Amino acid sequence: MKKHVYTLIFILCILISGGSVQAAYSHIAVTDYQITPSVLMPEEKGIVTVTLSNTKTSVDTIPASVETGTNDEISESTGVFPSPVIDSVFLNGKKDIDVLAGNGQFEGQIGPGQSVQISFVIKAPPANGIYFAELLIRLRNQESIKYPIAVNVNTPISAVRQPALILSQSSSGPIRPGESFPVRISLTNRGVSQAKDITVRVKETGTSIAPLQTNAFHIEKLKQGEESSGEITFNTDKNVNPGIHKIPIEILYTTPDKGEIGTSETLSLDIRGEADVSLMSIETDPSRIMKNTPFDLVIRLDNSGTGDAEAVRAWITLPFLGNKEAFIGRIEPHNDAPAVFILDSGESGEYPYTLHVSYQDDWGEHERTENLTLTVQSPPDNTSSIILGILLLIGGFLGYRMWTRRGDV
Template identity: 40%
Template structure:
């Protein structure tokens, strides 16, 4: 309730914008007074809000001089979608109190990222921010992607949640290695009753960030000629493969510690999951012997920059002797 006075006091309305199933680009959000003077109530170019995401907004108003119940509306303009209007009741020193009803709010705790194939946990906290108890509360969990499955129950029942009370649900999920990358929504449907047996339903969204991880290694090693003799020019081709679940970007291979002269760095660019690419080094077999070296592979993915190293060896035979193929040490 906002009390009136001769000075017509100010008040504030704090609302929480809730995301939907798909990302939404919010252009304008305005509080339309409807009998209430709005002091600060316009927000522009708020930006994009993804599934399950939310942010708080605060409006300042001046209470009217007359008692009563007023319903200013929050108007939301979304790009390429229908606008939303949401009434907010404001009781100004009125003897007619609004009927007390339950009002459930959902908070989610989600991992910052989930790698395809890994399990993950989500914590749901249900708050009753209304003025009355909610009863016969049923919570249904529905993953919108077949690559995500519930690891425990998909349905929960809460007999009663009093005004100002909260309860916690701990959920576990499994992901498939083929889970598509990006923000994947999981729907949470909540049904409940008020004291007068009126039914309510609300749908919340859990946005799960599926972020793959690249994993680079050696697929094969080949030299041309296959048997190297001292004095030969040699093309050393090392195929690098990505066995991970995300693109490996800025892939670079470097030969270190090899005493044979030649080009010892190759840039491969981006290698997608399940693919490989050649790193070609042109060398001169200036002398015979067994030459140890290290292949350093540098690449990046959504988790940052990575470096992996592999100890290898190339064998050069003396002129007139039978050579051997390069090997890993």
């Protein structure tokens, strides 16, 4: 009696050990699936994409206690357990969902640490609801794997709980070309799950606007409703064009169910050019101004700033008749324009006067003044010249008379 009991125990041990080998060395699993679109309309077609993975990261060697001849899955020549063989992958719509394509498209092996994606074309049933298809994976000499797949047909139910990171920014205000300025970037999690290992990075911005020291910052985690922020300092080129500049921002983070996710946002930077209008030169026509004569006064104004000078106007305080105010209009950066005054001079002398210049730019209205002097000259005094001329004429006449009378003597 004991002999039969021992024999039965021995046979059970062999069967159990053989079954445990198959269970221990089969690592095929469904690691993800996606339905496109995520919510189907009745009788709409969609695609189900399933990810099959071999979760084993390395090749297992055969234990010494296992006989290689007892299991087809053990390679006697290499001494390792090869990857399980997949005979077929089949999606069963359960009479509700029509599987139009994809069944039986894959068979073979998936290596350790590797994955494969398999797609099925389905057609939704005519009625709204949540339907469950069944994915059947047949493994050679092992138990088959069954995995349910939920299909949403026009039902307002979301099965995925994801974070939603909302970006906002704050800075010190508009920026002048050539300045460095900090921008504080805030992230708020408005979703329904936690985001971890968050990296906020500035993408390529070109040479006109670029991060000064670092182009990224890190946030460890953000729970639902939490907010955190970091600061990035930007540097601008003096020749950057004024206007609203969009700076691309990349946000990378991980979630509990979807792994690493990347999204793109933008910062808006308000670059405002600043005009700088100043006196460049003064000319008069004629170049020497005589008293009580008309003349033109031409004052050239130069814009050496980084923005347009608008509504440029100049006026002077000379006590002469004529137009003493000139409207110039716009002067672009690194350009100049004349202010022309047509005047009648007064008495000779030195005339101190003030030049007023007003203009507008993106930063508001500006005015500057220059203290100048205009010289009005008197005509030259020709009395001495006239007397000298008369004397010369008299002398010449007397000389001529004396010369003509010499012959009469």
